[in-house]
Amino acid sequence: MAVSQGFKTDLLGAIPSLRAFAVSLAQNADRADDLVQETLVKAWDKHESFQMGTNLKAWLFTILRNEFYSQMRKRGREVQDSEGIMTARLAVHPAQQGQLDLKDFRAALERLPEDQREAIILIGASGFSYEEAAEICGCAVGTIKSRVSRARAKLQEILEISGEDEYGPDAISTQVMASPNS
Amino acid sequence: MKEKNKRESADDVARQRRTGDPLGVNSEVGRKLKQYYDDLVSDEVPDRFAQLLAQLEQAEPSAKKG
Numbered sequence: 055m056a057v058s059q060g061f062k063t064d065l066l067g068a069i070p071s072l073r074a075f076a077v078s079l080a081q082n083a084d085r086a087d088d089l090v091q092e093t094l095v096k097a098w099d100k101h102e103s104f105q106m107g108t109n110l111k112a113w114l115f116t117i118l119r120n121e122f123y124s125q126m127r128k129r130g131r132e133v134q135d136s137e138g139i140m141t142a143r144l145a146v147h148p149a150q151q152g153q154l155d156l157k158d159f160r161a162a163l164e165r166l167p168e169d170q171r172e173a174i175i176l177i178g179a180s181g182f183s184y185e186e187a188a189e190i191c192g193c194a195v196g197t198i199k200s201r202v203s204r205a206r207a208k209l210q211e212i213l214e215i216s217g218e219d220e221y222g223p224d225a226i227s228t229q230v231m232a233s234p235n236s
Numbered sequence: 237m238k239e240k241n242k243r244e245s246a247d248d249v250a251r252q253r254r255t256g257d258p259l260g261v262n263s264e265v266g267r268k269l270k271q272y273y274d275d276l277v278s279d280e281v282p283d284r285f286a287q288l289l290a291q292l293e294q295a296e297p298s299a300k301k302g
Contacts, residue, residue, distance in 0.1 A: 056296055062289055069285050074276035091288060098292045156275065159268045178259035178266055179273035202259070209265045 057101050064110050065094060071111060071180065072118055078175045079122045081164050089125070093118040112182065116190045119172065162212040166205050173201035174209070 072093060076086035096117050097104075104113055163171060169191075176187040177198065188195045209215075259266035 057293065062293065065289060066286065069281050070277045070279070073279065073281065074273055077276050078273070087282065087284075090285065094285065094288055095292065098289075155268065156272060159272050163272065174259070174269065175273065178269040206259065206263075206265050209269075213265070213268075215264050 057098060061101055061104075065097060065114075068111055068114050069094075072114055075115055075175065075180060076118060076122070078163070078179075079119070079168065079172060089118055089121055092121050096121065109186065111180075112186050112190055115176070115180070115182075119190060158213065159209075162209050165212060166208055170201045170205035170208065173198050174205035177202050178206075 069090065072090045073086060076089040076093075077083060080086045080089060093114060097114055100117075104110065166174070172191065173187060176182045176190060177184065182190065184195050184198050187198045191198065259269060
């Protein structure tokens with residue numbers, strides 16, 4: 055069956071999100087775009103296995119994530135280019151408020167283990183529910199919750215964020231663990 | 237594009253307020269995470285992706301056989 059025009063349009067529309075997720079995972083702009091390219095080709099080939107009416111973005115994120123980990127396994131772990139391509143690329147952006155802040159945040163994010171980083175990105179930035187994130191990562195909802203919680207605590211620690219008493223780590227863990235169906 | 241992003245993040249904010257999401261607007265980590273990600277999402281998409289989809293479309297068996 056031919057790929058429908060609607061599917062193609064939806065793929066195009068998903069590219070900005072896919073690129074953002076890919077950069078978050080790979081921490082390298084060139085590798086991220088290669089991942090997105092691979093994802094689009096795979097999605098195109100497998101379009102018949104996509105169930106219309108279900109979440110295309112989640113389906114695409116799953117493909118991209120699988121591709122990322124399969125490449126990682128193939129290549130072995132590479133030394134992360136923390137001050138390389140991404141930093142250079144972003145340095146040409148016009149100066150904007152909070153840019154320095156953002157650089158610190160990016161560096162902090164890079165220090166997280168991949169599983170925690172992807173969990174906090176999916177939940178805190180990509181707008182997925184815990185259930186969707188669990189499906190994308192092929193793990194239990196509780197696993198996602200605990201990864202998000204650990205990632206958040208680690209980021210707070212690295213960035214030395216304090217004065218969030220009512221949302222402190224203890225309150226968060228309690229909240230997260232106490233609401234399996236939220 | 238920008239408009240759409242703005243609307244989506246407004247929805248997220250509303251959702252987080254309702255659910256007491258630990259990464260909501262009241263959390264500094266949550267705010268920075270959003271800022272980091274929105275910066276990436278608003279990055280201009282290179283032409284290579286539109287070209288790739290056009291190539292895939294042309295390579296479709298149905299396009300050749302009619």
